[in-house]
Amino acid sequence: MCMETFEKGVENFKPSRTQDQILADIRTLKHNLSHEMILLAHHYQQDEIIALADVVGDSLKLAQKAAKIRNKKYIVFAGVHFMAESADILTPSDRVVLLPEPKAGCPLAEMADITEVESVWRALKNQVKGKIIPVTYINSTAVIKAFVGRNGGTVCTSGNAGKIFDWAFEQGDKILFLPDRYLGENTALAKGIPPELIYHLKGDMLNPVFQEDIHTAKVLLWDGYCSVHRRFRPEDVTNIRKKHPGVRVIVHPECSHDVVAKADDSGSTEKILHQVEQSKAGSVWAVGTEAHMVNRLQEMFPDKTILQLKNPGYQCVTMSMTTPEKLHHVLSELSKGHVIHQVKVKQDIARDAYTALNKMLDITG
Ligand code: SF4
Structure with a gap:
């Protein structure tokens, strides 16, 4: 999709003089920084941000793009926190990833808490027979990606979940799917797995109690969801x-x-x-x-x-937190040599999360 097409989306946008000036300033800042900076934006961003982006895509496309960036030191990510983490994990350590709004997290990603996940994992290992492959949706924190990387699993996106399920069932007997129960359930059903073999993890995840049907289940779903x-x-x-x-x-x-x-x-x-x-x-x-x-x-x-589908539609609150003003602030500081709002994943977490993400990119090409 060419950027001209995306820019058509803002033809009718009538910004105030102040915002008009901010948008013009961003274009100038981008031009001046273009030798060392690239702006990636997710489809759910506001139109003004999309019109300014160098690359627009979903989580998979942006992760693939980030992994291939060679000649830019700064990656400004108009998206949510886990996306900036993925970009940091997939790029060499001298790249700097910036999130214009540091509070822009994904509520779905935050529904999988690592202490709870590890507690469930230990209980599964002790109580349930068969090899379990952990798979996490890319909409998850770096620590969850690192968890699946450490435990022989991988990451999926909404675009490649079917392929990743096929891969996981070649490696083991069951999938532990994190954190989105709906993507996990939809993918399992599309693969022909009947509802009675899909197990919904519920209750106190720090002291999990499993029902009998977990032993025959093929897919175990974490209880997270996207609120949009x-x-x-x-x-x-x-x-x-x-x-x-x-x-x-x-x-x-x-x-x-x-x-x-x-x-x-x-x-x-x-x-x-x-x-x-x-x-x-x-x-x-x-x-x-x-x-x-x-x-x-x-x-x-x-x-x-x-x-x-339902008027007037539902916006993602945290995606909408990235405004032209916030983007302007980050770029303006960068043009003065100041790095603000950097997202940097700790080295040991990044190493294991890289294993999981890279496996996904290998499996799906
Ligand atoms: S749309 Fe849903 S999954 Fe995507 S960032 Fe927003 S809350 Fe997270």
């Missing part, structure tokens, strides 16, 4: 179909399975973008993912009708 995608309901699909007969419904696999089952298709943000782009002029789509991206799709593809 969980808000979509199956009735939203029913209602949009009633209102717009013939509409194609596509949702992100972080939605619950009853929503995914009612939709026509599901997939990562890159897949959603691709499906909409490839559809015929005049197509009508209802999209169940973060609101900024859905609105932008309509601006990018004016020959199609793109609807929020």
Whole structure:
């Protein structure tokens, strides 16, 4: 997707004079720093940030891009904390990764606490037969990625979870899937694993008590969820179909399975973008993912009708924390030689997390 296409998304944006000036200043700062700095942005960022980015993508595309950056010292990441951590882990130690808003965490990633995960892991080892392969969604903290790296597992994204499940079942008997129970469940069901072989870990994870059916289960799901995608309901699909007969419904696999089952298709943000782009002029789509991206799709593809699955859509609060003002602040300090809001993963954590991330990149190409 070329940047011209993304820039069309802000044609109608009418910033105040002050913000207009901030955006112009950012362009100048970017130009002056372009020999040593690159700006990566996730699809869920605000339109003004997307229009300024050098690369826009989902978690997988941005991780792959970060891993290949050779000639830039500074990587400014317009996204959430785990994405900046992944960029730091995948790049040589002399690269500097900056997050314009240091408080921009991902609530889903924070739902897997390492002390709880290690406690469950010990209990599983002691009480459950068979080899368990830990797999974590890329939307997880570096310490969780390091945990799976140390224990023979890997990372997946919403775009490659199916392939990673295949790999994991070649290595062992069960998958412990962290931290998003919906992506884990949707992937398992899509692989033909019946619901009775999917086990939901619940209760006190520091003192876990397992039910009998954990012994036959193939996939063990951590109890985390994305607070944005969980808000979509199956009735939203029913209602949009009633209102717009013939509409194609596509949702992100972080939605619950009853929503995914009612939709026509599901997939990562890159897949959603691709499906909409490839559809015929005049197509009508209802999209169940973060609101900024859905609105932008309509601006990018004016020959199609793109609807929020549930009006007016749901924004990711922490993704929205990165504003032009905050980006301006980071770049302006950088232009004076001051590094602020650096994300640096501790060396031992980075080493094990790298093992897990690199394995994913090897498996998925
Ligand atoms: S949309 Fe959901 S998974 Fe993505 S950053 Fe926001 S809370 Fe995390």
